[in-house]
Amino acid sequence: MSVFRDPTIEQRRIRWAWTFLALPIVFYVTIRFWPTADAFVLSFQKWNLLKPREWVGFDNYVTLWNDPVFWKVFRNTFVYLIIGTPVSLVIAFIVAWHLDKVRFLHGTIRALYFLPFMTSAVAMAWVWRWFYQPVPIGLFNNMLASLGFSQVAFLNSTSNALPAVLAPAIWAGLGFQIIIFMAGLRAIPVSYYEAAKIDGVSGLTVLWEITLPLLKPTMVFLVVFSSIGFLRIFDQVFNMTTNDPGGPLNATKPLVLLIYQTAFGGSFEMGYAAAQTVVLFLILLIVSLIQLRILRDR
Amino acid sequence: MKLHLKTGVMAAAMALGLGASAARADVEIEYWQYFFEARVDAMDKLIENFEAANPGITVKMTHFPYDDYRTKVAAAIPAGEGPDVVQLFYGWLNDYVDAGLIQPLPTDMFPPEKIDAEFFPMVQAMKRDGQYMALPTAVRALALFYNKRLFEEAGITTPPATLEELVADAKLMTKTDGAGNITQEGLTSGMTGQDHHWLREVLFRQFGTPPYNEDGSVAYDNEAGAAALQWYVDLQAKEKVTQNTFMDEAQAAFKAGRAGMHIDGSFRIGALKSTRGLDWGVAELPSGMGVQSNYASYWVNAISSKAEGEKLEAAEKFMAYITSDEAMQIWLETVGELPAKPTAALTPENEADPVYGPFVRGLSYAHATIFADESGQRNVLVDAVNRMLLEGQSAADALHQAAMEEQAILDKYNAK
Known part of the structure; x- marks a missing residue:
């Protein structure tokens, strides 16, 4: 045990390093990894919090496979992703592209775009919820009615509700994406643009041949980041539809809300909720792996 | 003044009825309910009256936001961390009884035939194998x-x-x-x-x-x-x-x-x-x-399996008080929820009340x-x-x- 009695400087360093690392490691293992592993175990069990856990094999997964609500929710989750990510990225890029050229009140405008990102999602969801109400209290419908148009059922409709819930979620994320895009735009060497100018290349070609290819790392980062965000959407949906969370008729329900309801919504089906969580974990894993693959192809 | 008199009578009744065990070393029992201002106020009053009548017993009330309440209770009681007396929605009781987390109310203090006769019939849903598992203070x-x-x-x-x-x-x-x-x-x-x-x-x-x-x-x-x-x-x-x-x-x-x-x-x-x-x-x-x-629906009070010995005794006394006519009237006046006994609810005064009257009358056919x-x-x-x-x-x-x-x-x- 000479290491302990007479450590070298190197050994002492390592010992200190481990001492400092121990705390975060213990923290992560107990707070993150252990519960995660436990969720996998729980997905093969039945547990309502009150009674001891019971092994049920693949029952929870079989129930999941045969549950029409799960498939509806599965679809919704991907609709949030497939509409949310491209729409938010395109809007964010267009705003950033133009904002990059604006000098007048540049900081103020940028701050205005960033503001929704700093606002609490709950507060924002409630404000939008009021915007969407029917006459006489809804802002949008009051405007439509005063212009002589008929009302639009934004939230109380199986077809409109999901886009209506998604809109504020996209809007809230814009500020962050714009800032990242602008940082990406600033990082492109000015000499490329100067060279293009000397060659007399059109603006569109500059965008297509210089700006976009050089923004690829930025875009991949934003795609990964916002995809995970949309796959985990919860706050906006839950707060805009609290009377019938995820409704009407499950039209807006994402996977995370389904998990929440299964676990805490009334019957405490912890095992079934854990099985749903495992599915969400796999989806996030696969989507992230695909996107990282694309990043490596660079 | 009337209230004080009543409290005095209650205290005397408790002392007589429950024998010598009343005056013993300090016991603290814990009571849980969800947060709703009027309910907390009412319970504060009940605890004050109860403690005055039962020196040596203190009741500590803890409350949680409604949204978390059910989960908190469900997580705490099986872990043995919960309260001695807990408020549960009547619809949850079966789960707790099945899991053995609730103790039946002793038949000597809570005779089932008396409860059958005195409480509104819907309360009989709280009976298991001839014993009551829980009792409400108020119904809605x-x-x-x-x-x-x-x-x-x-x-x-x-x-x-x-x-x-x-x-x-x-x-x-x-x-x-x-x-x-x-x-x-x-x-x-x-x-x-x-x-x-x-x-x-x-x-x-x-x-x-x-x-x-x-x-x-x-x-x-x-x-x-x-x-x-x-x-x-x-x-x-x-x-x-x-x-x-x-x-x-x-x-x-x-x-x-x-x-x-x-x-x-x-x-x-x-x-x-x-x-x-x-x-x-x-x-x-x-x-x-x-x-x-x-x-009609109601929240019930029940004694958790955690309460033992002195605490169990104190919890039983507390249960007896919070399901008494006096407690029901305080609950009605503070929270607006209706007494769980027809004798306390269907008083001429309550029936004639322009606000409570229609609810009270509705209870008889609920x-x-x-x-x-x-x-x-x-x-x-x-x-x-x-x-x-x-x-x-x-x-x-x-x-x-x-x-x-x-x-x-x-x-x-x-x-x-």
Whole structure:
């Protein structure tokens, strides 16, 4: 045990390093990894919090496979992703592209775009919820009615509700994406643009041949980041539809809300909720792996 | 003064009835309930009275936000971390009894035959194998709230006594703009509020079907049930006296003075009393086809398996006090929830009360649904109405699907 009695400087360093690392490691293992592993175990069990856990094999997964609500929710989750990510990225890029050229009140405008990102999602969801109400209290419908148009059922409709819930979620994320895009735009060497100018290349070609290819790392980062965000959407949906969370008729329900309801919504089906969580974990894993693959192809 | 006298009498009764064990070293028991200001105030008063009458026992109350309450209780009690006396929704009790987390109330202090005779019959759902597992302090029922100013404006003198009058009165008070959009509702609606109880325990019965069979299975999947559902949906679809999304929530529309009538529970009284400028009255739920019915629910107090020895004794005494007539009257005056015993509820004074009277009278013919999963079962009816309003499904089909879904919830629960 000479290491302990007479450590070298190197050994002492390592010992200190481990001492400092121990705390975060213990923290992560107990707070993150252990519960995660436990969720996998729980997905093969039945547990309502009150009674001891019971092994049920693949029952929870079989129930999941045969549950029409799960498939509806599965679809919704991907609709949030497939509409949310491209729409938010395109809007964010267009705003950033133009904002990059604006000098007048540049900081103020940028701050205005960033503001929704700093606002609490709950507060924002409630404000939008009021915007969407029917006459006489809804802002949008009051405007439509005063212009002589008929009302639009934004939230109380199986077809409109999901886009209506998604809109504020996209809007809230814009500020962050714009800032990242602008940082990406600033990082492109000015000499490329100067060279293009000397060659007399059109603006569109500059965008297509210089700006976009050089923004690829930025875009991949934003795609990964916002995809995970949309796959985990919860706050906006839950707060805009609290009377019938995820409704009407499950039209807006994402996977995370389904998990929440299964676990805490009334019957405490912890095992079934854990099985749903495992599915969400796999989806996030696969989507992230695909996107990282694309990043490596660079 | 009267209260002090009563407390004194209680103290004497306790000392006599419970023998010498009353005065012993300090015991602290823990009591849990969810946070609702009036309920916490009422419980503070009860604890104060109880502690004055039982020196040596202190009660520590802990409360949690309503949204977390059920989870907190469910997580804490099995872990042995919970309270000695806990407040539970009556629909949750089965789970706790099955898991052995609740102790039966001792028959000497809580004789079942006495409780059977004294409490409202719906409380008998709390009995297992001849012993009571839990008891309520208060019960809640539904009634029809109405806006007196809008009644006057429409020339309505008395609140509707039948469903036909309800629709007629609602029509008189409904206002629309040029495009036909409702700007003032005659009657509020919304399955996500209390309407699913109204449909289940009141309208189904009035249209001629019990909601559940004796064995607890779904009984409403028939013509009478479909007629009841159709009548309810027609309030919006045909009569156009209501809109379930109006002002986001039914109670908000009524509070804002934009709705003539609103069906809600006695727990709404407090919130309405504090709404300035709203002149409202209460009436019994309208009868239908000559049938009167009402829905009642309640929160019960129970002793958890954690309480042992001295604490158990103290908890039992505390339970006895918070289910006494005196406690019920304090609860009524502070929270607005109705006493769980007819002797305490149906006093001439309470029955004549313009606000509590209709609720109290409703209790005598009220039914309590034995829920397996209240939010799940509520959702089944929420979806049925939405399928009719948003997807044009027929009442019979919507109700049939609802019945299958609800039966599946019940079956899953019973299979546990």
